[in-house]
Amino acid sequence: MIAFRPPTSLRVLSAALMGAVVLVAAEGASAGMAYVSNESGNSITAIDTATLTVTQTAKVGRRPRGIIMSPDGKVIYLCASDDHSVQVIDPATLKVLRKLKSGQDPELFALHPSGNPLYIANENDNQVTVLDVEKNKVVAQVPVGTEPEGMAVSPDGKILVATSETTNMAHFIDTETYKIVANVLVGARPRFAEFTRDGKKLFVSAEVGGTVSVIDPETRKIIKKIEFKIPGVSKETIQPVGVRVTRDGKTAFVALGPANRVAVVNAETYAVEDYLLVGQRVWQLAFTPDEKQLFTTNGNSNDVSVIDVPARKVVKSIKAGGAPWGVVVAPQ
Amino acid sequence: MKTASPRPNPFRRSAALAVLALVMAGPALAQPKSDPEWPCPQRRTPDISLAVVWTGPDLASAGVWTDDLEASTLAVKLASRRTPLDQVDGLIDAFAKEAGPDVKVRLVRVFAGVYEITSLERAKVMDGITRYARGQNRLAERLRDEGDALSKAKDSPEAADTRETQELEQKLNWDTRIFEERARSLIYVCETPVLLEQRLFEIGRRIQDRVK
Numbered sequence: 001m002i003a004f005r006p007p008t009s010l011r012v013l014s015a016a017l018m019g020a021v022v023l024v025a026a027e028g029a030s031a032g033m034a035y036v037s038n039e040s041g042n043s044i045t046a047i048d049t050a051t052l053t054v055t056q057t058a059k060v061g062r063r064p065r066g067i068i069m070s071p072d073g074k075v076i077y078l079c080a081s082d083d084h085s086v087q088v089i090d091p092a093t094l095k096v097l098r099k100l101k102s103g104q105d106p107e108l109f110a111l112h113p114s115g116n117p118l119y120i121a122n123e124n125d126n127q128v129t130v131l132d133v134e135k136n137k138v139v140a141q142v143p144v145g146t147e148p149e150g151m152a153v154s155p156d157g158k159i160l161v162a163t164s165e166t167t168n169m170a171h172f173i174d175t176e177t178y179k180i181v182a183n184v185l186v187g188a189r190p191r192f193a194e195f196t197r198d199g200k201k202l203f204v205s206a207e208v209g210g211t212v213s214v215i216d217p218e219t220r221k222i223i224k225k226i227e228f229k230i231p232g233v234s235k236e237t238i239q240p241v242g243v244r245v246t247r248d249g250k251t252a253f254v255a256l257g258p259a260n261r262v263a264v265v266n267a268e269t270y271a272v273e274d275y276l277l278v279g280q281r282v283w284q285l286a287f288t289p290d291e292k293q294l295f296t297t298n299g300n301s302n303d304v305s306v307i308d309v310p311a312r313k314v315v316k317s318i319k320a321g322g323a324p325w326g327v328v329v330a331p332q
Numbered sequence: 333m334k335t336a337s338p339r340p341n342p343f344r345r346s347a348a349l350a351v352l353a354l355v356m357a358g359p360a361l362a363q364p365k366s367d368p369e370w371p372c373p374q375r376r377t378p379d380i381s382l383a384v385v386w387t388g389p390d391l392a393s394a395g396v397w398t399d400d401l402e403a404s405t406l407a408v409k410l411a412s413r414r415t416p417l418d419q420v421d422g423l424i425d426a427f428a429k430e431a432g433p434d435v436k437v438r439l440v441r442v443f444a445g446v447y448e449i450t451s452l453e454r455a456k457v458m459d460g461i462t463r464y465a466r467g468q469n470r471l472a473e474r475l476r477d478e479g480d481a482l483s484k485a486k487d488s489p490e491a492a493d494t495r496e497t498q499e500l501e502q503k504l505n506w507d508t509r510i511f512e513e514r515a516r517s518l519i520y521v522c523e524t525p526v527l528l529e530q531r532l533f534e535i536g537r538r539i540q541d542r543v544k
Contacts, residue, residue: 232383258375260384260533277387277540280533300526301533317537 030073030091030330034286034295036304037064037078038321044078044094045304045320047295049288049329052306052316058094061087066108067326071115076328077133079106079120086120086131091330100136103129108192110151110160112175119160121148128162130178140178144171150204152193154217163190163204170204170213172220182220187211191241192284196249196267203252205240212240212254214270224270226254233259242284246291246309253294253307255282262296262305264312276314278305283325289332297324371465372522378458380451385533386443388540394440397448402427403438407445410535411453417531420538428542436543443539450532457524464514464521471511478504 033055034047044064046056061080068077069091076089079102086100086109102109103122106129110119117139120129128148130140145167152161153175160173168190172182187209194203195217202215212226228238239257245267246252252265258281264274279298286295287309294307297320304324306316370376382391391397398404406427409415415423424439431438482500 230383233381234377237377237381237384258377258384280384280530301530 030069031332032330033091034288034304034327034329035067035069035076035091036295036297036320036324037067037326038323039063039065039299039325040323041321043321044076044089045324046091046094047304047318047320049293049295052318054318054320056094057321060089060094060096061085061099065325066106067328068109068111069328069330070111071113071331073330077109077111077118079109081105081107086118088133098136100131100133101129101138102131103127103138103141108149108151110153112153113155113157119151119153119162121151121162123147123149123165126164128160128173142173142178142180144173144180145169145183150191150193152195152202154195155197155199159217161193161195161202161204163193165189165191168206168209170202170215172217184213184215184220184222186213186215186222187225192243194243194245196245197247198249201245201249201267203243203245205243205254207239207241207257210235210238210240212243212252212265214267226265226270226272228254228256228259228263228272228275230256230259230261230275233261242282242296244285244287244294246287251309253285255285255296257281257283258300260298262294262307274312276307276312278307278314279303279317284327286327286329288329295327295329297327299323299325368469369462369465371468371518372461374522374526376458380447380454380529380532382447385529385536386447386540388443388536388543389436389440391440391444391447394437394444397441397444400438400441402430403441404445407442407449410442411446411449411531413527413531417534420535424538424542439539439543443536446532446535446539450528454525454528457528461521461525464518468511468514471507471514475504475507475511478507 032049034049036045042062043057043059045054048055060078062082064078065081066079076091078087078089080087084104086102086106088097090097102120104124106120107123108121116133118131118133120131122129126143126146128142128144129138132139144162145164147165148162149165150163158175160175162171168185168188170184170186171180174181186204187206189206189208190204191207192205202217204213213222214224216223238259240254241257242255244253250267252267254263254265256263260277260280260282261275262278262282263272265272278296280300281298283297283299292309294309296305298305302320302322304318304320305314308315410420428435482504485497485500
């Protein structure tokens, strides 16, 4: 019996169609989704950003904290701090695909704009691990100040910034030579670093100092130290952690930890324009790609708040797992 | 000449080690280190600032909450940890339905009540934790003394299992047990103020949503 064999042109077409379907499926899998790491729940929660509902929760490694996605939205990278590894997770199934070498106790990391390598802060070893995510190979280990934590890569990929909690510095590292090219003293216990999209400003939050330093990456000088005052809230309670700046560089949002507020800052004049009450111990922030929504993780109230960015209003609280820590929204 | 070496005493060594471990565990649990009366890993915050749980209307402008019988009754009920959180919305809605034209002002009174009651309860818990820390510090001191006394008694060559050493041993064992049991409950004790804050925040959020 002769098996039916479609003509070559048909086979090519069907293969192309199949490929297209796979491509759409791959891109559609994570678009419109937010992923939250739950530090004490040892899980991640997937949230549909259109319906603002939880679609899935999955167990992951122990003490998940830093969470980011590849630029194509195909994989999630997660710091499983107590497992001393970075887990690569499929956004569609939330299954752990593989584990990467991270060095000890990874907490936060940054991805090169091209999607590789990954720069991981190793708090206990006082170094930054540079990891090729494709080969799972450590490319370099850069010694930095005591307890590195916040990590950011400049939009051109040339400079890596690592903040060290105890040394109170932002270290500027050349991503070609892995040499520290500058150290900038910021507020006490710097936690997080964020470049503006044009690469012209760097925001560094200081949890204990209660400030956000704005640094000119060109001159590596502090342009401004933003301070926060909320009537009726003690100074010690205001602990800036997560920072996000809108694409146009006009507005910065700063999570203020146990003050339970997100500060809305004019990123040109540096005036604080509003303090939005979100959830308890607000930690990290993430915009949707259209920047119409901002998601906040609230570690003590175990929820995620959704801020309507143009209206500057908190529109919803979504229950997540135990102690939500980090959040990432899939690219479009 | 062969000198008589003291008989090795396994108990003495293990008891001394146990005491040492316990006494060292005491300060290790205490954070921050500068405050020996605060044994919890959580940061000590004496009270809950109103502004971290409430951005609604000024509480004082709603009048004295205790003067509004229904509002204060609801406040007591909401503040009680016996009321499950999933009943809170229903209770607030039932109150709002009957509250008349001043519903928003009266809801603010309800929150004023919940805030005051929870703050008082939290203050009591904080006092309790401080007392607990003092008690543990005293007990750690006593364990150290008892361990020393037992070591001394057992160090003398003629000291076998005399009644005195037996009593000392018993006392040490008993106090060690109390110390360990208390230390184990520490994690729950320290969580209580956090749970109270969580509850207050959640109730505040739900009332705020209704007075916007």
